[in-house]
Amino acid sequence: MKKMIYGLVGATASGKTGASIALCHALQGEVVCMDSMQIYRGMDIGTAKPTLAEQDGIPHHMLDVAEPTEAFSVTEYARMAHAAIQSIQTPVLVGGTGLYLQALSLPLDFGFTKGDDTVRAVYQKIADEQSNEALHALLDARDPPTAARLHPNDVRRVIRALEVYDLTGRPFSAQVMPSSEDAPYDFRLFALDMPRDILYQRIDQRVLTMLKDGLLDEVKALLDNGVPENAQAMQGLGYKELVPVLKGESTLKDATAYLQQRTRNYAKRQLIWFRRDTRIIWLPWDSKNLLEQMILSGENQ
């Protein structure tokens, strides 16, 4: 009997946080955050990390578990999140990082192959000095199925596939693909269905609220505390877009519009990712009895 785990996923600004608190109160559950940026300490406003008041007494896991100066990876996330899930009675997964959900859906003992910066640099050099096609040809010689699946311009994934082949001696295509039978948990996944125009309006508004709440100061504090501009954490939305403002290379007005734009683009990618996950039950975001629907749907699955 697998452990049952509720999950609330979907686009940014679609109302996950509020709904998750209600669900936890009803089920006596605890939140396990599934977000690639809320894991970082000191990044609160820009990541829309739930405040203590918003948490409303519900224990939250997987928040503030990494330093923004350090790189983090999906493997570390999976390892820590699995531990958190084991430690609590009723876990409620909440977040919008599709890759993290995929990682948690893989068999528990599944191990991603560790990366190697040196190997990556060698391949990156080939792409830079020769061509993306030349790099892709290397992969085609070692792992044809993966090469066929990847576009030559998708250099990041082509390099990763070559790296896996070099480090393990086995092609990337031999790895286990996720399926519900292999999943370590019995997932009850939900997402809030919201019209695109409303979602985009909420995103634009949320960005303005973040700025009013001091996002610019938060970004400045990170830089002042030694977080490099090119740090992984600084790639988060709201951070990389505001650095140019602090450096005087862009106006706040332009950066705000750009950040809103980028966030809308991101939300759409999230929707595309979750749309193909057939386990997810989509519920109307403005439904009066959202909580009842989630609990009932969960029990009936």
Add this chain to the structure above:
RNA sequence: GCCUUGGUAGCUCAGUCGGUAGAGCAAUAGACUGAAAAUCUAUGUGUCGGCGGUUCGAUUCCACCCCAAGGCA
């Protein structure tokens, strides 16, 4: 009032020495296995400001009008 420069895709613009037009961004769809709030892919019919004129044919040349920015009065 006069002069100048503009008015082309949702936005910023290119272009057509006259044969009804194309980039970037946006938008939409999709991909995604140790960076994922990252990264990558596909999709381009718009009274070419308006009304006339010249022409086989005008978004392109000409006249007038409208609008915008700048300059001169």
